[in-house]
Amino acid sequence: MEVYFQVISDAETLRDACGKLSNFNILGFDTETTELDPFEGNIRLVQLSNGAETKVIDLKPFAEKGDLRTMSELAPLRDLLENPEIEKVAHNAKFDAKWVSHHLGVNVGGLFDTLLASQLIAAGDQDRRHNLAEVTSFFLGQELDKTEQVSDWSAAELSHSQVEYAARDAATMIPLREKIWERLKQDELDRVAILENECVMPVAKMEQNGFYLDRGRWLEQLEKVKKIQAKLADELQDMLSAGVAQASLFGRAEINLDSQAQVSDALKNLGVPIPESTRGWQLQPLANDYPVVAKLLEYRSVAKGLTSFGENILEFIKPQTGRVHADFRLIGAPTGRFSCSNPNLQQIPHGEEYRRAFIATEGKKLVIADYSQIELRILADFSGDENFINSFISGADFHAATAAQVFNVSTENVTVDQRTFAKRLNFGVVYGIGASRFAMMTGVSQPEAENIMRRYFATYRKLDAWLREAGQKALRERISRTALGRMYRFRFDENDRAQIAGARRNAMNFPIQGTSADILKRALRLLHDAISGTSAKLVNIVHDEIIVECDENEAEQTAQTLEKAMISAAEEIVKKVPIKVDAKIADEWVK
């Protein structure tokens, strides 16, 4: 593919070029950078293309003259990028948005991301890859050479090949966008595409903001856990080696406590009837009868805390900011949930000993808000089950309220066991729980579990009907959708009962989990707009929770703004069930 491009390295040419480009309402947009992390490297090129003509702006000569963030020579470029009326089409737009925000001080307006669009269209097909080369090949049938992607973008003089590559990537965005929009509309994914694209900038900013992690507090906590782990390891070692023959001859036979194989063998030697797997939920029922099993589970939990959430996380603290800047993937799961890595701030243990190390900095406060039972409210709304809806309206204690209905007693007379059953079912029902798993969790017999589940679904008949229909529909139509039209395509072998059962469970879960993700993303956008111009900054999101850091004196206002954004977002979708958001102001990330 021939690309017509112009390299720009002076202010006057830049002004002319930006003037010309501003006559177009859709531009391909790309950047080339010397590193992958804006804190570590420089932005070398910004490419903008109307498809026919591509401007490759070399920022090196500008950077040599002063600060790119304030330089007046770059004002035309900043205006163009900021203008929300001019759509900027980029692949993995969050990346470019972050770099431009960090180095040029610009919040890019009107982003459209071909990566997210490609993910939406793939509808959960795990075999599809979404890098630009694959996406271009899939939608345009063109092969894109990406060899220059990792070339040296800090060179004094860029090669013709490098610049041409840079231009081509931006130019490709225009035909790609055409094809992709065609598909989005055809698949009725336009609403969810807009939702996703509107979240790119808020998430880019959140990654830039980072979350302050107090090194000292974290280490302090680790020391405590290390002592506990050492003690547990010692005790467990003793208990396990009791079943090993060599123990008496050579002292204690040390086994690797982190090796499933060795631990399994040792348990067998002790006569523990271990299940196929030694996973926690399978071992749990044995914990009462076998103290060694209880000890193992305790050890594993502590060990997990030390390894996954040990010193490693401190490596992620950026020296420039003292904060952790994790990577969020906007469509981390087919359901639309975010995923997070380096580090995964969505799986920090709930125990406050870990979370209290995440704090607001001097003079700031954290505002922490989460949806109360959002997935169950969505399920209640979808199913229209009056009884289920009523338990949200009436009960302060939702699980007690459902227990009262299911067991036909007054709320005051609900027993601890009844409430536990109701709670487990309330959580499990969203995942398509079965009687055996329910029995395992609660410790009742299988027939008893079946009996309780029958009572539950007899109480909530419409809920039962909705779940059944969701499963049937998925088998019939092979697709499922969320409230905003996010789609999942089912792939299963019709002759494989296990696959059919799996698809059915997926079909129950996808619309609920996915709609919850839709709502959170909508809230993120509303919040982003509402806090612009204030001290409030998004620092973390965990599926149904949003954490914002702001000046102390703006905390009350921010809490209200956050709560309002979250409630409004949910109320756009959930009409029959009240929405509850718990918001609090704190110094530490604790509930």
Add this chain to the structure above:
DNA sequence: GTGAAGGGCCAC
């Protein structure tokens, strides 16, 4: 040495 797979466990 390195990378993938399997098993396990953390979050929601």
Add this chain to the structure above:
DNA sequence: AAACGTGGCCCTTCAC
């Protein structure tokens, strides 16, 4: 007969 959905990270094991 199978048995609860979505992720990421850590460890061990095993193949190259």
